[in-house]
């Protein structure tokens with residue numbers, strides 16, 4: 001599988017490419033299935049339909065890997081929290097975790113209730129071509145607990161950060177609990193058939209450097225080591241968004257480092273390129289213009305041609321990107337990296 005080979009830095013006939021959030025609202029075919037399902041969470045819980053939207057970008061866009069259609073927040077949902085996706089606002093939990101008492105509400109066996117995810121994986125693997133990889137994923141414990149504590153998206157992270165500086169033990173207790181679920185959840189995804197796993201730390205940049213390593217990276221590393229020991233043949237991709245200034249202290253037992261669009265690829269290559277394959281990192285808004293896309297693909301190719309690389313965006317694709325431009329990006333990557 002070319003994608004898995006690339007993750008392990010083995011030679012490949014061209015550089016593989018996929019896009020974060022590739023199964024999503026920019027595709028009319030996705031909107032049609034979501035409409036049938038009723039809403040986003042119902043779609044996540046319907047294995048037949050979730051498998052269908054997972055496979056759409058393979059057929060329509062031509063990417064080298066499918067990413068399981070689900071959401072990072074199904075973990076807190078199945079730990080017993082009340083999750084709703086509200087129009088114009090995104091995810092909201094009506095019952096955030098803020099005290100030791102609140103911790104007692106959480107169920108430690110969420111991975112046992114995420115059966116709809118494992119069913120989705122089995123259906124996808126039946127239908128996915130043998131040369132395409134399926135990526136499973138989880139949120140990083142830190143990103144998950146910011147939602148669990150804040151209850152919704154936040155610009156300041158003041159509620160969770162107040163706890164970090166005033167009640168760090170409470171935050172660590174929650175992180176430990178979520179980390180255990182995350183390990184078992186990824187393990188179950190692997191047993192169901194995913195070929196690769198990615199850990200999304202979308203809110204990494206909320207923390208100053210020492211706190212980042214203490215409250216996030218160490219837990220991500222713990223998850224990675226656990227998976228690596230049991231499943232050395234499964235590549236692990238770490239994607240902490242926005243920590244370009246912390247790269248000199250990045251280490252751990254994983255294979256691919258996902259570079260966000262705010263971190264210059266040349267810098268990531270200098271700091272990490274001899275230890276990890278790098279994934280990324282076109283600024284997603286370049287997809288509004290074919291010229292801007294071409295310029296970036298060529299320059300990333302120049303920078304990365306003697307190093308392990310997987311093409312991707314530096315964060316998720318946006319809902320109003322023309323499908324044609326997404327196709328152009330993928331075919332251009334294949335063309336340029338094949339011919340040279």
Ligand code: CP3
Nearest residue numbers: 020021022023024040067068069070071072090200202316
């Ligand atoms: O194609 C894929 O990448 C796979 C599916 C996927 C989704 N969410 C589908 C989704 C993945 C990997 C995620 C991860 C996720 N979810 C993250 C980490 C990645 C990142 O983008 O940083 C985060 C922070 C979440 C939480 C979340 N889920 C938010 C903040 C939102 C609302 C955002 C928005 O654009 O409205 C979601 C909803 C969500 N998850 C959608 C999709 C396709 C949009 C739902 C819809 O309206 O159809």
